[in-house]
Amino acid sequence: MNVTNFLKHHYRHFNAAALIDAAEGYNKHLADGGKMMITLAGAMSTAEMGIQLAELIRQDKVQIISCTGANLEEDIFNLVAHDFYERVPNYRDLTAADEQALLERHMNRVTDTCIPEEEAMRRLEHSVLKFWEQADKAGERYFPHEFFYQILKSGELEQYYQIDPKDSWMLAAAEKNLPIICPGWEDSTLGNIFAGHVISGDIKNVHTVRTGIEYMIYLAGWYTEQATEESKVGFFQIGGGIAGDFPICVVPMLHQDLGRTSVPLWGYFCQISDSTTSYGSYSGAVPNEKITWGKLGQDTPKYIIESDATIVAPLVFAMVLGQ
16 A cells, blocks of 8 residues: 555544645645645754655656755755764753753754764855855855755765765755745854854855845745746645745735735645644644735635644655655
8 A cells, every 4th residue: 555545544534634635735736737835944854854855846846945044954964964963862851961962072953863063064164155255256146045056066065975865855956946935044054154254254245145035026026927827826834934924925015015916825725833823823823814914815725734744744745746
């Protein structure tokens, strides 16, 4: 029995049934000629979601991605330093002294996974700094993901690859030149490193890396061009936060601030979140709240799966990939 048949046989009620509905809605949206945005919150790249996300990219089942700076860089950290990562299955039992010991070994913990500073972060810094400095001296400016695309396409990191390259979603995205939106990139390890190099004078122009406002302008142009009544853009949100809230707001901006009322609303919406409905939480807001903000319509297909995205998303993706 393949994954899809297993899920359809056993996942019949509650969040399990919502998973099936969302996956089938995703497939219907694509079959009807639609496009899809996937948003990645948190540290989904360290959860190695790239294994399936890369295949979605290769099969043209996602047309644009919005992600945190962490997800942008951590896929590449995993690509070049996977063998140096350490898993800490008993992370709930760690004492403050245990955490200090990890710090002293330069092992940065993300839940049960430790990212090695020297082999991951400093290795990538060594490469990206050269590209930052070259652009800075030439008076050129690029988005964060464009710098990563340049590095990956240059091949200079290939000597360090420690996973199968087909499991890196950033490599797959670079090969497709896939549009990526990375709001708040400065809230990332390499964002902090970039700030340090500006402070030290290695980078003269702080705007050598293009900004979040420019990302919104870029997204507004992309959405206006790509979203039509015949080919609406869907929104598949993993987690909450800025990776989801930033891009979904492009529609009310186009309508209310630019008067482009002929641009359609998002044509599909699904959120996987472990945040339950609460007071003032974007992650915990039910999809219908987005109607009041002009993001979704009354008739937009809407799904919410209240569960752990690291468990749920691979199952949805398996159904979308026909596995």
